[in-house]
Amino acid sequence: MASTVATLKGGLVVAVCFVLLHSAMGQQFNCSICTPSCYDNCQAIATSDYSKCSNISTDVFSACFKGCSAHCNGNSASAHGSCNMGSCSASSCGCPCARDCCSSCSNSAGQAAYQCTSAAGRVMQFCMPSCTNGCSTYCADRSAPAPAPAPTA
Numbered sequence: 001m002a003s004t005v006a007t008l009k010g011g012l013v014v015a016v017c018f019v020l021l022h023s024a025m026g027q028q029f030n031c032s033i034c035t036p037s038c039y040d041n042c043q044a045i046a047t048s049d050y051s052k053c054s055n056i057s058t059d060v061f062s063a064c065f066k067g068c069s070a071h072c073n074g075n076s077a078s079a080h081g082s083c084n085m086g087s088c089s090a091s092s093c094g095c096p097c098a099r100d101c102c103s104s105c106s107n108s109a110g111q112a113a114y115q116c117t118s119a120a121g122r123v124m125q126f127c128m129p130s131c132t133n134g135c136s137t138y139c140a141d142r143s144a145p146a147p148a149p150a151p152t153a
Helices: 003-021 032-051 058-070 096-121 123-141
Strands: none
Touching: 003 058, 032 096, 058 096, 096 123
């Protein structure tokens, strides 16, 4: 599943770069700013993707623990204690079943956060070559539509 997500994300990044690159919207195009514009556009995508990772570990842990611990005997707040991500000791987490859920869900949450930030970190690797190749093609022979200008903040 992780490879499918990464493949889809990579395809999405290339598609977004393609759209940014090939939508000139009738504006005058300057080849000297094409590559810096690619960097700005790709960096904006990467920053947006990183921001989506900020709460993922907490969200994954909460949903996982809720689902897992619902199957524990003594399904009450006192049986679950105060299990928190990464804090799954007997003194803080209650019954063995809840501790097992806590430990397993803490691992899952950590993996989800790692996969999210890793994918976000690869945005530039997929976006920049596609965008700069489009710049090169257009600026060399004007055979393709002009790339879009850099977004204004």
